[in-house]
Amino acid sequence: MIVYAVPVISQLETVMRHVLNWFHSNLGLTWAWSIVATTVVVRMLLVPLTIRQIHSMQNLQKHAPQMKEIQKKYKHDRQKQNEELMKFYRENKINPAASCLPMLLQLPVFIALYYTLRNFQSHFHVGPHADLSFLHFIPSIAAHTTTHWGGYVLLFVYVASQMASSFFMMTTTDKTQRTLFMITPLVFVFIIARFPAGLVLYWVTTNLWTVGQGLITRRLVGKTPAPVVEKRSSRTPPKDDGSSGNGAKQESPQPKPAPSASQRPRQVRRKKKRTSRR
């Protein structure tokens, strides 16, 4: 299987080399900025796929009360809760979660960039004095991230951006899952530290794009205002629903069941006025 995969990887690497070279030669970008430009182009190509998700989120706002009801009903059985929510999504043709396919489409880009950066010096025939730096704090995008202090700054930015992007991508309300998603970058930073700095740059760029996209999505979708529950007291005037103008009470067709202790309206005790006799 790996034997068959190797030609595919080398093909991907060739394509990536051509793309980076095009940005570097034709647009005059440095190698580091060429990586940023490639990432932006990849994410721009994936934008049509995310528009659908924005529409789904807009629909989701309408069904929020029913969803909360399901979550409340099966709060002790997460498996059942997930199944019921999924059924509800399908019935109402909504789904807030992201699809796996757009995310997997980024996998070849990531692999191609990894191999390109690994063999960067030999493939691009760049001399030892070639400008591989990024914003003056990363000396070389082809070197391991932790070879310079700037790499640690990049790793810090990576962790922050990953957490922010996870925050926007998450649709789950489960606290454990949310915490796990937020902690993951802290654990994986030790593995990423061994990657070339250019790859971390790709990651940071794609995360920042996700954050920007998330912010725009939130603005487009808007927050649904919480339902205003009118607090009624003994002093609140009777509601005029337009059915009766004379203020007379309308009899309900069916007798109301006796309210439970929790539902019973609070009785206001009034002090009796003492009439003093002189």
Next chain:
Amino acid sequence: MNAVTRVPRLVGVGAVWLYRLTFGALFPTTCKYHPSCSEYAVQALRRHGLVRGSLLAGWRLLRCNPWSHGGFDPVR
């Protein structure tokens, strides 16, 4: 189940776990299906073997696109 049938599906399940621990963990997203695509792949590989399991997992991945509605979709 003998080793001839067990080893390929173990390789497949191992590949899914490798994905989960690397790329999947770095790009955490929640799948629109239940069970999630990677969980579906593991179940399909265990139940139907490497070839049919991989095909089922691939078909599920193609279905997990922005135009599908997702939902409860177990391995059959």
